[in-house]
Amino acid sequence: MHLFLNIFLTKIVILLGYFCSAHSTVSVRLVGGTMSRGRVDIMYNNTWGTICDDLFTNKSAGVLCHMLGFSRSGASFGGASVYGEASGPIWLDNLVCTGSETSITQCQFNGWGVHDCGHSEDVAITCSSVSVRLVGGTMSRGRVEIMYNNTWGTICDDSFTNKSAGVLCHMLGFSRSGAWFGASSVYREASGKIWLDDLVCTGSETSITQCQFNGWGVHDCGHSEDVAINCSSASVRLVGGTMSRGRVEILYNNTWGTICDDSFTNKSSGVLCHMLGFSRSGASFGGASVYGEASGTIWLDDLVCTGSETSITQCQFNGWGVHDCGHSEDVAINCSSAVSVRLVGGTMNNGRVEILHNNTWGTICDDAFTDQSAVVLCHMLGFNRKCSFATSTCTSDSLRNDNNTVYENVASNEQPRRADEEMYTELMF
Incomplete structure (x- = not known):
């Protein structure tokens, strides 16, 4: 009887041990690169090991990025050779994720340590930049908040410069040029996390994760030192005419596009002329057909300006890329009478x-x-x-x-x- 009971209990312990190890949340780290890209290492059974690239996709990369506190969106993978070849266990092979999982333990794979790979097939991933938003102002200016580890938090202004503001504006889809920063007090004081302090960027980075800082959540600041930025200096150019007249194109999300003439007035022309370095006075608009029809994106529709704005991003419009127009309705402006x-x-x-x-x-x-x-x-x-x-x-x-x-x-x-x-x-x- 005692022998039977011992065998029965042993089987239960083994079964429970298997169940817990199969569904526990493993630790993940990136090696040989930066905090947002590198060779993937996972800890299982108190030992770090790698993942083989067989059947691996961007969906699996997205799950791993999510585990690391980044967005799933834009995650990608590649070979790990540029980050140095690993040694030790290869923990996972034939990893297949749908992309919605919160941990790779919820994905399908052969089993821990079951593989037919060498370390030359180790996976590396690149996680897209952290999510950024502006709070309390407009779409182009406000207090900066970033999402890390699924939590929104702020940035302290210690060591912060316009170069860092430019990187954040770039992440938000605006031009780096003309970006500037200031105190966030006018946008209402935040509460909660302060994620970054002593952020130092060269200005050429595509994400703040490529800049230098103390570490996530490491700071000596209060929310009175939170950073606000202004990205209102969007890039504008005139195409098909001269330096002072032509079809209007604006740069958003690193792509040039046009403006539809719905609701457009000379006041909006004046704002655009001001952005181009001309006077607002005497600015006028018309159809762009004489300058050649554009192709590609139409960025703005129903643009309404009072005429006093310094950038069209301060005017009212439907939203970036929201329109019911064709390129036959593209706007052209004339700033030549505005000296x-x-x-x-x-x-x-x-x-x-x-x-x-x-x-x-x-x-x-x-x-x-x-x-x-x-x-x-x-x-x-x-x-x-x-x-x-x-x-x-x-x-x-x-x-x-x-x-x-x-x-x-x-x-x-x-x-x-x-x-x-x-x-x-x-x-x-």
């Missing part, structure tokens, strides 16, 4: 005024010029409206003007006069 202004020969806030008209720089004659005119020019240059002007004799030798053209009176239709006959205007702020 650009610069100061020459002084500093950033005083100097000789030059304006760009018809792709040519020229000056302004001082006849009938007043402080009120200076105020308008100061505003165009981005300064406050407190300024004045002074005059000085202008000669063809001292005036930097390739065509010796003076555009007299901004609002005048008179013909331009020769530079060596006139005075020039200098703004003083």
Whole structure:
């Protein structure tokens, strides 16, 4: 009787041991690369080992990335030779996952340690960058939150620079150029995790996981130091015409696309001209057919701007790629009547005024010029409206003007006069 009971209990223990080991959550690590890519090692029976690439797919890579705290989306796999060949056990072979599992122990495989592989067939994976979102502001600016280990958290501003902001903006589908950061207090203080501190990026990374930082959750910050970023400087270009007029294309998610003319007005044209370095004033729009029909993505539809925005990302629209248009409805704009202004020969806030008209720089004659005119020019240059002007004799030798053209009176239709006959205007702020 005792012998029978001992055998029965032994079988139960063996069965329970098999059940627990088959369904427990194994540990996973990446070796030889970075925190988001490398050769896959898994710990089973207190021993690290590898996975053979037989039958392995991106779906299995997605499950492993999920176990590591990354998104499943964009996960990929390849050979591990670039990360150095492993030694020791090969734990898994013919691993087949549907992609929805939370652990590889829920996938199908031959059995622990059952394989016909060598270490030259070890799997390496690349996990897509962590998820990023902006909170409390708009789609292009707000407090930064990143998802790691299935939990949203913030980034501390210690060591943070505009280069790091550029990397985050790139991850969000915006241009790196012009990205900047600031305090997040205006977007409401966060609670919960602070994931990153002392984040240092060169600016060329495709994900913050490629930047340097203390480690996930390692920080000495409070939420009053959370980072906010502004990605509102989207890239814009004019195609098929000149530098000041043509079909509008915008860069989003690293792809150039067009804007549909539904709900489009001259106010939206003015914002786009401003982004291109021209004045908002006098901007106009029309059909893009004269510049050649585009192909590819239509990014924006029903774009509505007040005219005061510094970027179209601050305007209202349906959403990126949400439209009911064809390329016959693409927008073209004309910024050529909207002159650009610069100061020459002084500093950033005083100097000789030059304006760009018809792709040519020229000056302004001082006849009938007043402080009120200076105020308008100061505003165009981005300064406050407190300024004045002074005059000085202008000669063809001292005036930097390739065509010796003076555009007299901004609002005048008179013909331009020769530079060596006139005075020039200098703004003083």
